[in-house]
Amino acid sequence: MPIYEYVCSNCKLKFELLKAMSQSDEGATCPSCGRSAKRVLSLFSKSSDGSPSSSGGNSCSTCASDSCSSCSL
Numbered sequence: 001m002p003i004y005e006y007v008c009s010n011c012k013l014k015f016e017l018l019k020a021m022s023q024s025d026e027g028a029t030c031p032s033c034g035r036s037a038k039r040v041l042s043l044f045s046k047s048s049d050g051s052p053s054s055s056g057g058n059s060c061s062t063c064a065s066d067s068c069s070s071c072s073l
């Protein structure tokens with residue numbers, strides 16, 4: 001099952017949940033305050049906040065993609 005990341009709209013807590021694909025559109029409940037949390041897209045990676053290219057040294061510096069036609073690594 002994929003891991004989905006959620007952010008609580010109330011206390012801003014960020015947490016991850018294992019969910020089946022069929023349940024991915026459903027909301028989650030914040031484990032801290034019990035309010036509903038919204039799903040955020042995280043590409044299922046374990047990177048920390050704010051750094052889109054945290055892994056690998058092959059990313060294109062201009063497009064932040066692993067492989068693009070302009071840099072063609």
Ligand SMILES: [Zn+2]
Binds near residue numbers: 009010032035
């Ligand atoms: Zn919360």
